[in-house]
Amino acid sequence: MPVERALPTEEAVALLELTRELAAGEVAPHAAAMEERGDFPREVFCTLGEAGLLGLPYAEEYGGGVQPYEVYLQVLEELAAAWLAVGLGVSVHTLACFPLAAYGSAQQRTRWLPEMLAGNLLGAYCLSEAGSGSDAAALRTRAVRQGEDYVVNGSKAWVTHGGEADFYNLMVRTSEDGPRGISTLLAPADTPGLTPQPPERKMGMRSSPTASIALDDARVPVGRRLGEEGQGFSIALAALDGGRLGIAACAVGVAQAALDAASAYARERRQFGHAIVEYQGISFLLADMATGIEAARALYLAAARRRDAGLEYAPQAAMAKLFATDTAMRVTTDAVQVFGGYGYTRDYPVERYMREAKVLQIVEGTNQVQRLVIGRSLTKP
Amino acid sequence: MKIVVCVKQVPDTWAEKRLAPADSTVDRESVDGVINELDEYAIEEALRIKESAGGADSTVTVLTMGPEKATESIRKALSMGADAAVHLLDDALHGSDALQTSYALAQALGTLEWDLVVLGSESTDARMSVLPAMLAERLGVSQLTFARKVEVAGSNGSTTVRIERLTEAGYDVIEGSTPAVISVVEKINEPRYPSFKGIMAAKKKPLTTLTIADAGIESGGVGLAAASTAVTGFTEAPPRSAGTIVNDEGEGGRKLAEFLAAKKFV
Numbered sequence: 001m002p003v004e005r006a007l008p009t010e011e012a013v014a015l016l017e018l019t020r021e022l023a024a025g026e027v028a029p030h031a032a033a034m035e036e037r038g039d040f041p042r043e044v045f046c047t048l049g050e051a052g053l054l055g056l057p058y059a060e061e062y063g064g065g066v067q068p069y070e071v072y073l074q075v076l077e078e079l080a081a082a083w084l085a086v087g088l089g090v091s092v093h094t095l096a097c098f099p100l101a102a103y104g105s106a107q108q109r110t111r112w113l114p115e116m117l118a119g120n121l122l123g124a125y126c127l128s129e130a131g132s133g134s135d136a137a138a139l140r141t142r143a144v145r146q147g148e149d150y151v152v153n154g155s156k157a158w159v160t161h162g163g164e165a166d167f168y169n170l171m172v173r174t175s176e177d178g179p180r181g182i183s184t185l186l187a188p189a190d191t192p193g194l195t196p197q198p199p200e201r202k203m204g205m206r207s208s209p210t211a212s213i214a215l216d217d218a219r220v221p222v223g224r225r226l227g228e229e230g231q232g233f234s235i236a237l238a239a240l241d242g243g244r245l246g247i248a249a250c251a252v253g254v255a256q257a258a259l260d261a262a263s264a265y266a267r268e269r270r271q272f273g274h275a276i277v278e279y280q281g282i283s284f285l286l287a288d289m290a291t292g293i294e295a296a297r298a299l300y301l302a303a304a305r306r307r308d309a310g311l312e313y314a315p316q317a318a319m320a321k322l323f324a325t326d327t328a329m330r331v332t333t334d335a336v337q338v339f340g341g342y343g344y345t346r347d348y349p350v351e352r353y354m355r356e357a358k359v360l361q362i363v364e365g366t367n368q369v370q371r372l373v374i375g376r377s378l379t380k381p
Numbered sequence: 382m383k384i385v386v387c388v389k390q391v392p393d394t395w396a397e398k399r400l401a402p403a404d405s406t407v408d409r410e411s412v413d414g415v416i417n418e419l420d421e422y423a424i425e426e427a428l429r430i431k432e433s434a435g436g437a438d439s440t441v442t443v444l445t446m447g448p449e450k451a452t453e454s455i456r457k458a459l460s461m462g463a464d465a466a467v468h469l470l471d472d473a474l475h476g477s478d479a480l481q482t483s484y485a486l487a488q489a490l491g492t493l494e495w496d497l498v499v500l501g502s503e504s505t506d507a508r509m510s511v512l513p514a515m516l517a518e519r520l521g522v523s524q525l526t527f528a529r530k531v532e533v534a535g536s537n538g539s540t541t542v543r544i545e546r547l548t549e550a551g552y553d554v555i556e557g558s559t560p561a562v563i564s565v566v567e568k569i570n571e572p573r574y575p576s577f578k579g580i581m582a583a584k585k586k587p588l589t590t591l592t593i594a595d596a597g598i599e600s601g602g603v604g605l606a607a608a609s610t611a612v613t614g615f616t617e618a619p620p621r622s623a624g625t626i627v628n629d630e631g632e633g634g635r636k637l638a639e640f641l642a643a644k645k646f647v
Contacts, residue, residue, distance in 0.1 A: 011580075011581060014460075014577075014580045014581075015577055015580070018574070018575060018576075018577060018580060021574065022574060025574075026574075047574070050574075050576060051574055051575075051576045051577060052576045052577035052578050053577065056577075065577055065578075
């Protein structure tokens, strides 16, 4: 059953219809087999780009879809329900366009943004390092200015689309001034000295490559710095606020897919002469799953509407990310339970959903970091 | 190259279809309407012909005959990339059969400028597969039906259209000159998805509504009362009966073969 959505415009209704059509026709059919093989679905991203789904929350003059977050996130939810590697990939790509769209000069935007929003160029975002995850400001990759170039040395870690992306947002240290010593560089994938490492061998989301990026005397022109020198950390955090909402929406998508699979199975599976959905032991489990999903969806939409209205939304985004991903973990675990032994096998999709949900509690700020963000917002003077 | 694609809105292919008890016509109100699947292939082929012909004067116009609701299918066709649409909309058309529909569409085509008319080779509701031939006959133009491949050669003056017509044995090559009517089968292409921008742009594209008077259609020549075919009665399909379960105790294969033979499948 498709989720019935209260959408703000007719345009949004048409967009969600198109998204469902693409999700059912071009995304979902490839998910199981490509995940099994760990293949990256580049063609799917091309199709979504042609349909205009890779630049939704950006300005029309650069080819964006001018959609509010409230609508863009529901598109992500539908894509993630079909295949998380794609939904999360669109979220990461959209996040990777943000530093240029929000902090780039007019000249930089005109030059690079249209190709990025059209999906001809796929994006990646490099903040974490092996030694700096939650404590992101401790990053050590160094960029030293030499004439009209920065010479970059170090290594970025946990980069989604690492090795597949066409451009990388590099958060690099340009001075020793802590968080104020970080700058953002937009480096093309073919930058000499920028070398993606073999992808991590992950528990799930095997079709979404995650890799370290080695930077060995990589020269990036000063003209590719986004914003001012030293502005990089605030750019990174602003991008992450939007990115967290993306993760929340993806989590709701995965949870919804798990609920749909579990309730369909519970209607079909018979034990002791009845469909198991007729037993409260199962139907109450499904009821709690559905309630959690509705609440998570309402929470990310409330945060999105704050963002769209120009209100402060960082704590609400953190709450939505925390709640939606914890909900997805619980819902997908319970979905496996509803399927019983079959749920633990790869013949059904729910074990994949469970493996996928786990990563969402970790990425773009662990759920412990989300609590830190929320807690700090409460004690601000 | 000016191309018209005839598009029909049909009841959702997967929905249970019913006839309206009052007049035995297809009940279009109680189910979702969708664009007839083969018509999407026709739109795609028309767009490809237009794109390869090039030139600012190459256009694709959608022509639909149907109730108000059919506008949804017109919008879909426009969002795929058609340039304009004409909706033949008149209560007097309700209940028209294939013969009358071909007359009405031929009259509507008379109000338009065109070199090619492209159609799907059948609709999923009536499944008669006769309309393209009837239309070509009424228009007195080349009839190139059941195409699995279309090639258009030459651009000025007379243009040659060569198709591969799908047959049970393989295919025939048929050639004609424009003006021509082409019908296509699903092997011909893979219809594109509309883009989000296409959906937005579709709202601003010209949509002309024609009454039967506008199209010069005689009111006595269309509609249920004047139809040359009639539904004299219908019954609901019987509910599906329980299947036969064959327990395989070493004899399963033989029993399956016997079952298939009894039903004349083998």
